[in-house]
Amino acid sequence: MQIAIVLYPEFTALDVIGPYEVLSRIPGAEVVFAAHEPGDVADATGSLLVSAMALDDVSRPDVVLVGGGPGQAGLMADGPVHRWLRAVDPTSTWMSAVSTGSLILASAGLLGDREVATHWLATGQLAVLGAKSTSDRVVIDGKYATAAGVSAGIDLALTLAGLIAGDEVAQAIQLIVEYSPEPPYASGTPESASPRVVERVLARRDELLGTT
Amino acid sequence: MQIAIVLYPEFTALDVIGPYEVLSRIPGAEVVFAAHEPGDVADATGSLLVSAMALDDVSRPDVVLVGGGPGQAGLMADGPVHRWLRAVDPTSTWMSAVSTGSLILASAGLLGDREVATHWLATGQLAVLGAKSTSDRVVIDGKYATAAGVSAGIDLALTLAGLIAGDEVAQAIQLIVEYSPEPPYASGTPESASPRVVERVLARRDELLGTT
Numbered sequence: 001m002q003i004a005i006v007l008y009p010e011f012t013a014l015d016v017i018g019p020y021e022v023l024s025r026i027p028g029a030e031v032v033f034a035a036h037e038p039g040d041v042a043d044a045t046g047s048l049l050v051s052a053m054a055l056d057d058v059s060r061p062d063v064v065l066v067g068g069g070p071g072q073a074g075l076m077a078d079g080p081v082h083r084w085l086r087a088v089d090p091t092s093t094w095m096s097a098v099s100t101g102s103l104i105l106a107s108a109g110l111l112g113d114r115e116v117a118t119h120w121l122a123t124g125q126l127a128v129l130g131a132k133s134t135s136d137r138v139v140i141d142g143k144y145a146t147a148a149g150v151s152a153g154i155d156l157a158l159t160l161a162g163l164i165a166g167d168e169v170a171q172a173i174q175l176i177v178e179y180s181p182e183p184p185y186a187s188g189t190p191e192s193a194s195p196r197v198v199e200r201v202l203a204r205r206d207e208l209l210g211t212t
Numbered sequence: 213m214q215i216a217i218v219l220y221p222e223f224t225a226l227d228v229i230g231p232y233e234v235l236s237r238i239p240g241a242e243v244v245f246a247a248h249e250p251g252d253v254a255d256a257t258g259s260l261l262v263s264a265m266a267l268d269d270v271s272r273p274d275v276v277l278v279g280g281g282p283g284q285a286g287l288m289a290d291g292p293v294h295r296w297l298r299a300v301d302p303t304s305t306w307m308s309a310v311s312t313g314s315l316i317l318a319s320a321g322l323l324g325d326r327e328v329a330t331h332w333l334a335t336g337q338l339a340v341l342g343a344k345s346t347s348d349r350v351v352i353d354g355k356y357a358t359a360a361g362v363s364a365g366i367d368l369a370l371t372l373a374g375l376i377a378g379d380e381v382a383q384a385i386q387l388i389v390e391y392s393p394e395p396p397y398a399s400g401t402p403e404s405a406s407p408r409v410v411e412r413v414l415a416r417r418d419e420l421l422g423t424t
């Protein structure tokens with residue numbers, strides 16, 4: 001089972017590495033990082049450089065995962081990443097996205113009017129692209145599996161691991177990565193965070209979505 | 213504020229990228245990935261290659277973070293990574309470790325008999341090194357901050373972000389990375405997982421710790 005993780009400049013690191021840590025532990029899984037331009041791809045912070053092969057050299061992945069990040073804004077107009085996504089979609093078992101990665105799947109025309117999760121800052125943008133945005137953290141609609149912002153990719157990946165390899169395998173992976181979260185604050189959603197904290201993040205919306 | 217993330221061959225990706233995603237968002241933070249041998253460093257799965265500078269070129273980091281992974285077993289005998297850790301310890305503000313990364317700090321002689329968190333599979337090994345292992349997910353003992361296995365690094369990093377930059381900054385980071393976890397199973401600790409799942413993971417202990 002080949003899992004292709006799509007990278008592009010200014011991706012958000014945890015969007016893809018959370019799922020990678022889980023999915024790569026499924027027995028028989030082979031994971032590749034791939035980008036339109038092969039070589040080192042820099043994340044949004046610019047400190048992390050991940051080596052990627054060429055998307056064109058990945059022709060028949062079983063699972064595709066697209067993360068989000070400010071760089072997604074550069075992938076809204078149709079281009080080679082979209083063409084690759086459409087080319088591998090018919091033969092893939094799962095097409096998945098984390099955070100604003102779902103905007104990329106949507107702009108490639110793959111999501112239609114499906115139910116889709118995305119980063120809470122991007123639900124409006126997703127609606128513009130025609131998909132039905134939800135506030136669920138993980139959404140499975142047919143073979144299209146999407147997650148809310150950044151860290152939700154871990155929950156998505158454990159869900160997928162269960163669907164692909166069974167509950168016991170997924171539970172063993174959860175135990176290996178000791179995923180029994182204890183966030184020190186309850187500020188993980190706009191509903192639970194204080195209004196001041198929500199304001200603070202909303203003020204940076206364009207920067208975070210890459211739409212400046 | 214410079215944050216140095218220590219890499220070595222066969223590190224566990226999420227151990228370092230979870231904290232990276234949080235810590236790099238602290239205002240004024242500059243993060244560097246560094247390894248004894250600079251260049252691309254491969255993670256435990258071998259699919260992820262991260263570009264690292266030389267540890268020797270990082271002389272005065274404010275925060276140090278060491279992740280775990282099977283490669284930790286190659287870092288138990290004293291060597292250049294330990295010498296670097298001891299060299300930067302006196303001037304750093306925080307020395308932190310995730311999962312079996314705490315074994316590396318302990319083997320460098322930095323932890324003494326402090327209270328320390330580590331991966332649940334490694335508590336015995338940590339005790340052999342003289343530290344007091346706890347079942348807490350995050351432990352702050354003086355300037356030494358440690359986390360339980362893999363995903364616990366996210367909780368550690370949010371805790372550190374609060375201590376470094378204040379609660380409101382940490383809460384805004386939590387909201388940006390939408391860290392409001394909903395694990396699809398309750399198998400994240402040996403206490404909550406089923407006995408069959410615990411057995412399954414225990415059978416792979418040496419492989420996971422790199423002690424085969």
